[in-house]
Amino acid sequence: MPVFLDSQQADFETAFTALLNAKREDSPDVDDIVAGIIADVRARGDAAVLELTAKFDRLDLTAKTLRFSEAEIEAFCAHVPEDERRALEQAAERIRAYHIRQMPEDAQWTDPDGATLGWRWTPVSAAGLYVPGGLASYPSSVLMNAIPAKVAGVQRLAITVPTPDGIANPAVLLAARIAGVDEIYRIGGAQAIAALAYGTQTIAPVDKITGPGNAFVAAAKRRVFGKVGIDMIAGPSEILVIADGDNDPDWIALDLMSQAEHDESAQSLLITTDAGFGRAVAEAVDKRLQTLDRRAIAGASWRDYGAVITVPDLDQAAALSNRIAPEHLELCVANPEALADKCTHAGAIFLGQWTPEAIGDYVGGPNHVLPTARSARFSSGLSVMDFIKRTTLAKMSPEALRAIGPAAETLARSESLQAHGLSVTARLDRLNR
């Protein structure tokens, strides 16, 4: 049973805070093992990567077979059913169209003092994308990570995907091809992250690494951060649905279960203005949990972390939502736009009953890599911004230096940074000669 709460009940604040602070994930501490693997790959390059792949993935590779050849990719892609190929292509097109609009513009202007100022955006030269192997190997994640990189203008985009016992997911390779990925290596784990960050004889180093992974991959990403850029370290998935009574309980139940089925640590929350509707949704969940393929996972998530919260009005719903800062926020109310305006902390908002969250996982267009664990308070989902960087530009005319140089001299003196001041003074002296 999930938790049933009413925001009017006496101990609501205590119960809600407990819900907010529930620790849903117990990551094993693998940091020492990961440190050893990274050091090994840095020291021995390909040889270490090949040994570790033989050990963990039971796969004997050589420097020559680390990378999928074009012919191999082609052969795998041919196994993808035609409807899946078309679906991937439609998804890719929509994701690309959305992300192209994210590209920010360069700027340049001359201000009243005569200083020409601005900035310029340029792509990261090379990026690496980690793709998990096995069950959690999702072609949709390949599209969501690779397309923003290519839209941003990344010249060289490499994927690492482990193929335990040699088994590869054809749809992952096809998604990589559709997204324009340049290199695909059949390696995984901390050794793949180390190879991408530091390079080996066969794999050139990259500047930025993104993509989900297990505890070893997450620990390795944390360790190479600084040497390269990384995206966020994602926690278990979450959805918050805010719904009034004018919805089909079964639809909302399925939306809740579409998060719960990801992971036993996932969290599905419903806030409703209609207590009866809340009960109806819980009943619909129970019914669906009798037949869902992944009912063991979804059921555990719903039982341990699910909640149905009744509130007197939508303003209270928005206030609670802002404290949750959900990764996914679905607004199934009469005027979802008005409610969305009040929900200021959320990774992605899905407006209205015709927008199930699953649309956003695949084909909506916005990215499905989103901030979890309340981090939508301060961070955003993956975007082209993750693959570009800004260089600021400043050019002083002699007049501009005359106008603002003295303030720099004063502040340098105040901070006891003499050479800073002198570098301005030497130039002003020339102008005043």
Place this chain on the structure above:
Amino acid sequence: MPVFLDSQQADFETAFTALLNAKREDSPDVDDIVAGIIADVRARGDAAVLELTAKFDRLDLTAKTLRFSEAEIEAFCAHVPEDERRALEQAAERIRAYHIRQMPEDAQWTDPDGATLGWRWTPVSAAGLYVPGGLASYPSSVLMNAIPAKVAGVQRLAITVPTPDGIANPAVLLAARIAGVDEIYRIGGAQAIAALAYGTQTIAPVDKITGPGNAFVAAAKRRVFGKVGIDMIAGPSEILVIADGDNDPDWIALDLMSQAEHDESAQSLLITTDAGFGRAVAEAVDKRLQTLDRRAIAGASWRDYGAVITVPDLDQAAALSNRIAPEHLELCVANPEALADKCTHAGAIFLGQWTPEAIGDYVGGPNHVLPTARSARFSSGLSVMDFIKRTTLAKMSPEALRAIGPAAETLARSESLQAHGLSVTARLDRLNR
């Protein structure tokens, strides 16, 4: 003596790679101590912060005196000389004018399938800014961190600044006031970071922490990352000057020294097309090093990490610059704009001989918090973007769901996520009834 290199010499690649990989900073490992401090502040709140402040800053505070009162701030500000006040105000105005232009726009559109898509930017609710005490307590850094936060719309901006033995820097308090900071606490070290991240009885928690600090502060920021957002962990400062022979060697020498005087680990590099000019700059540096106040620091930095590199043409200069990915890049050449176009990895570019880097430290307008240690390959300086986050928006019409829902069903099936698919199917069934 700095290193003198010529890109045409036989062993240049080896020498240049050694320069790139030189480890300039040996941070002490204080992680265990910091972990203990954070746990203590989480457990005991104010009491722990007060004890640690008494211990490390030799300052006895109470919960009531943790925060500077308005009257205290007023009194300190009155000590700032009038020319410094005016310089801070001029700097603040220019920094504000630059950063206002960085605010990105919201977007919304309806695509041919009938899906309404977009995104919305909202500010972080509360931010904390760490300001070091003692010698490295720079009012300019207060402006550079606080103004972007306030331009972004951060409602609550708190500063922590240690005041060892009770000594505060009036200019820091004035800069905070000018920038619109809301709360100032006289605490520092890992205990300040812990208090900002987790809150105490007196200090409400924030969502994002920025600002420079020593090894303890850096380790604490790394540890609280995830609970709150943080800015980058900055390394020692760097400058690369690319200059042709048509420059005053003393100006360039001063520009190099204005980085070197920050820190013995700072790095100042000159790339020139004119070997004779390179020698003249080195001589000018030697001469300045005889009289500079901070000659011990600047001299050590120049001796240990400085370099003068001669190249046959500016294209080679740009190529080397892109491998260095400098924090500060000064282009003192006839056509700096053309050269800037080729320099794709740099935190900030200063164009032409009238733009000494020190202008950018204080009054240019662009931010002086910039990516160090080659991280300009994948990251950007501080900006309003650090204090806002994006929520993506998607709304399907029934027609849009009909157009793209089937692809989502197909991909959900391919990924064995049944509830994902059913949440779409249930709605399509209604439409097709």
